[in-house]
Amino acid sequence: MSGQTFAQKALARASGRDTCAVGEILDVEPDVVLSHDNTAAIRRIWEEFGQERVKHPGRMAVTLDHAVPAPSAVHAQNHREIREFVGEQGIVHFFEAGRGICHQVLSEEVVVRPGQVILGADSHTPHFGWLGAFGAGIGRSEVAALWAQGQLWLKVPATMRIHLNGTMPEGVTAKDFALRIIGDMGADGGLYRSIEFTGDTIHAMTLDSRMVLPNMMAEFGAKNAVICPDEPVLTWCLERLAMRQGIEAGSSAWADLADVLRKGCLYPDADCELEAELRYAAEDLEPYIARPHSVDDVVPLSELGQVNVDAAFIGTCTNGRLEDMSAAANILSDRRLAPGLSLVIIPASSQVLEACIELGYAETFARAGAMLGVPGCGPCMGNHFGVPAPGETVISSANRNFRGRMGTPSAGIYLSSPAVVAASAVAGRIVDPRELD
Amino acid sequence: MACTDRRFTGRIWKYGDNVNTDIIFPGKYTYTLKAPEEIAAHALEDLDPGFAANVQPGDLVVAGRNWGCGSSREQAVSCLVLAGVRAVIARSFSRIWYRNALNNGLLALECPAFVDLAVAGDTATVMLDEARIAASNGRTATFQPLSDDVLRILDAGGLIPYIKQQMAV
Numbered sequence: 001m002s003g004q005t006f007a008q009k010a011l012a013r014a015s016g017r018d019t020c021a022v023g024e025i026l027d028v029e030p031d032v033v034l035s036h037d038n039t040a041a042i043r044r045i046w047e048e049f050g051q052e053r054v055k056h057p058g059r060m061a062v063t064l065d066h067a068v069p070a071p072s073a074v075h076a077q078n079h080r081e082i083r084e085f086v087g088e089q090g091i092v093h094f095f096e097a098g099r100g101i102c103h104q105v106l107s108e109e110v111v112v113r114p115g116q117v118i119l120g121a122d123s124h125t126p127h128f129g130w131l132g133a134f135g136a137g138i139g140r141s142e143v144a145a146l147w148a149q150g151q152l153w154l155k156v157p158a159t160m161r162i163h164l165n166g167t168m169p170e171g172v173t174a175k176d177f178a179l180r181i182i183g184d185m186g187a188d189g190g191l192y193r194s195i196e197f198t199g200d201t202i203h204a205m206t207l208d209s210r211m212v213l214p215n216m217m218a219e220f221g222a223k224n225a226v227i228c229p230d231e232p233v234l235t236w237c238l239e240r241l242a243m244r245q246g247i248e249a250g251s252s253a254w255a256d257l258a259d260v261l262r263k264g265c266l267y268p269d270a271d272c273e274l275e276a277e278l279r280y281a282a283e284d285l286e287p288y289i290a291r292p293h294s295v296d297d298v299v300p301l302s303e304l305g306q307v308n309v310d311a312a313f314i315g316t317c318t319n320g321r322l323e324d325m326s327a328a329a330n331i332l333s334d335r336r337l338a339p340g341l342s343l344v345i346i347p348a349s350s351q352v353l354e355a356c357i358e359l360g361y362a363e364t365f366a367r368a369g370a371m372l373g374v375p376g377c378g379p380c381m382g383n384h385f386g387v388p389a390p391g392e393t394v395i396s397s398a399n400r401n402f403r404g405r406m407g408t409p410s411a412g413i414y415l416s417s418p419a420v421v422a423a424s425a426v427a428g429r430i431v432d433p434r435e436l437d
Numbered sequence: 438m439a440c441t442d443r444r445f446t447g448r449i450w451k452y453g454d455n456v457n458t459d460i461i462f463p464g465k466y467t468y469t470l471k472a473p474e475e476i477a478a479h480a481l482e483d484l485d486p487g488f489a490a491n492v493q494p495g496d497l498v499v500a501g502r503n504w505g506c507g508s509s510r511e512q513a514v515s516c517l518v519l520a521g522v523r524a525v526i527a528r529s530f531s532r533i534w535y536r537n538a539l540n541n542g543l544l545a546l547e548c549p550a551f552v553d554l555a556v557a558g559d560t561a562t563v564m565l566d567e568a569r570i571a572a573s574n575g576r577t578a579t580f581q582p583l584s585d586d587v588l589r590i591l592d593a594g595g596l597i598p599y600i601k602q603q604m605a606v
Binding site: 025037038041045048049066067072074075078120121122123137138139140141142144145148149153186187188191192219221223294296381382383387400402403404405407409 | 455457458459460463464465467468469471482483484502503506507508509510511514529531532533536537540541586595596597600601604
């Protein structure tokens with residue numbers, strides 16, 4: 001028998017087994033079950049079971065992020081019902097409106113650890129692969145079922161491994177790599193699959209950059225995506241968990257925690273079965289753009305031609321981290337937005353926002369004429385905060401450009417890295433930041 | 438809604454590849470619309486504005502690759518169920534949409550051969566026991582028979598009623 005992939009190991013562990021086969025259906029007990037503004041709707045489904053208490057409140061994580069602050073009385077009522085529910089059920093991992101986007105917040109708080117399984121009522125749950133966890137998106141009914149029973153059936157996916165080696169050219173980001181993959185293989189190129197990222201370029205990336213890759217694999221059709229945890233990931237987890245638990249660096253409790261984290265890590269066996277492999281050389285990559293209305297309509301920025309933009313957006317679970325804010329601030333420093341253009345910048349979390357204030361980015365953004373928003377999903381799925389007018393063209397650092405995604409079916413959304421968004425907001429047309437005067 | 442009816446005929450609505458959840462059910466409604474008739478009224482709003490007003494109970498939606506890609510929102514399934522759609526037949530499905538379909542008792546069949554021959558506005562008959570779909574022009578296509586796991590959930594009418602049955606045992 002050949003060795004096991006990451007997905008096989010993670011799902012076998014979460015179903016109390018030593019090994020499992022690709023294609024097998026397992027009853028998986030996830031370590032964490034995520035829901036957000038949809039928690040009140042899930043509660044209404046869960047109530048059909050007639051239970052008074054959810055089975056594992058300690059495994060639940062709930063954030064308010066999709067429409068914060070509430071843009072209407074209906075949204076406000078929704079938040080209120082969620083607060084009541086988490087209070088009733090004693091859910092510890094509850095993160096209030098303003099704390100940030102679920103995937104960023106749960107990463108900062110290390111609610112999910114390397115080797116664990118998280119299932120979430122959010123399609124970008126593959127995000128948690130950045131720290132070596134198995135994350136997959138599920139539906140609301142399935143989350144209700146998990147609240148009631150603690151387990152859910154999952155099919156063990158086949159694995160596609162994507163290699164990236166070499167040095168990325170200046171101005172090329174993880175987002176560009178993700179767009180390139182999706183452009184090459186199509187929006188269903190990774191359908192039903194587990195994606196394993198590997199290669200020296202991946203492990204040389206900052207953690208902020210790494211988070212982009214598993215996150216964007218939701219747009220590739222993937223079930224989950226993973227980067228094997230290395231020292232920087234373990235340090236991230238250890239420092240944050242230790243701080244929360246009041247553990248001093250270098251103490252024996254610190255060493256114990258480090259040991260627990262390390263033992264949780266899962267790595268694919270050398271002889272595991274791969275369904276497909278893709279190999280990229282970092283030197284061959286360049287900035288890419290996804291054109292409306294499909295994430296796989298990707299062209300190199302150099303071949304895009306003239307595209308004037310009306311509105312720009314930097315943020316989301318894909319590209320709203322400090323590194324993204326820093327890229328935007330570098331470009332916007334001592335510059336002004338193009339006349340008539342609006343730029344919305346939304347940090348992915350309150351920690352990112354705090355750092356933006358501390359480092360002076362907030363001031364840079366305000367001086368440039370940008371609008372700085374409350375941590376959350378913002379206009380990504382058209383709820384509020386920067387919804388485009390009919391017929392407008394938007395450049396965005398988000399993950400989706402489907403027709404109507406930002407609330408306006410006749411608006412066209414282009415996707416790129418945050419630096420390209422910022423530069424385009426200055427130029428009034430989509431440009432490579434390296435071309436700005 | 439349950440799959441107990443093993444043979445049924447419906448009229449075909451036909452769409453292309455990568456039909457995503459935002460054009461099946463726009464994200465801007467996901468936290469505000471709750472009433473079934475409201476949810477049904479916005480089905481496929483940004484893809485085919487004539488769909489919601491003209492769809493008949495028992496109709497079939499036929500599509501290309503990666504139907505339902507994008508968000509995990511379950512309304513992208515329930516809006517079709519509430520609009521009366523009997524089954525969605527596609528070349529392939531996005532995995533979360535497929536799970537949501539099954540979990541809401543909506544039959545989702547992967548059948549590329551039928552997608553090739555399906556004509557919008559014509560009728561077709563789905564025969565579950567024979568794993569075959571016959572178009573009104575006489576041409577037929579076969580699909581992979583549904584697994585027992587899938588059938589158990591569909592027969593119960595979806596995941597929630599299925600679990601309720603299990604909890605009652």
